[in-house]
Amino acid sequence: MHENPPGYEVEQPIDLSKPVALAAQVGTDSPRAERRAAARRPKRAQEAPPQPEPAVPPEPAAVAKPALSGLVAVVNPQSRAGKSLVARMLHSVIETTQANVQLWNGIGETRPEGLVIADMPSDPSGADWRRQTAMADQLVIPVPDDVQAACAAQWLLDRLTAEGRSGLAASAVVAAIRTGRDRKLARKIVRYFETRTAQVVRIKLPGDTPPADDHGPWQPLAKVALRALERPGPSERAARPAAGRQRIVPLDVRDYGKAVS
Helix, strand or coil: CCCCCCCCCCCCCCCCCCCCCCCCCCCCCCCHHHHHHHHCCCCCCCCCCCCCCCCCCCCCCCCCCCCCCCEEEEEECCCHHCHHHHHHHHHHCCCCCCCCEEEEEECCCCCCCCEEEEEECCCCCCHHHHHHHHHEEEEEEEECCCHHHHHHHHHHHHHHHHCCCCCHHHHEEEEEEECCCCHHHHHHHHHHHHCCCCHHHHHHCCCCCCCCCCHHHHHHHHHHHHHHHHCCCHHHHHHCCCCCCCCCCCCCCCHHHCEEE
């Protein structure tokens, strides 16, 4: 009978006087250890190959707006209408945004080329109104709170309408200048010309001699005049009266004495 179970090997004695060759331990460099370590590591998402940047289409070249051209006639037969002041300030404001703007004195039969602000001569007799308006693409009519100037502007619109130029009359822009001398009359002027012209631009001045370098009060008038030139001819620019203003409000100046005819 054997003392040890089957398969048992008797341990051999070790001779300590000789160097012992240790068996190679299973390290991290073995293939098995490497596979185990790889299994324990979290799987990284496969990096997608770099995509080429989409080609950015070139920006279309900006289409330059054609330079505006036309003649803006600043006209009022009455000499006390502040006409020259309106023409000068209109030219001063517009030349900050438009190139080659001319200020013309309105004398002569030859119309200048390009964008022109015409300071038409005052003509209390009304004899020159046909020539002054015949070359105009857009009318700007200064009307201060003065009864003579208001009646002169009314007379001019009546003459244009009577001679078949209602388009030019209806497309006119009125510069309602408020000096503070007569607020009641200023309100009547605005109400009347709002029913007869394309637009009334209120301009409030601090006094009879406003500073020449202050463009603020004149900016709205300049914008309206430029927008009017961008549209077709006077007959097509004529704006229809707004709803509720089909009937022309009379310019009642009976309290201010006899108007100039």
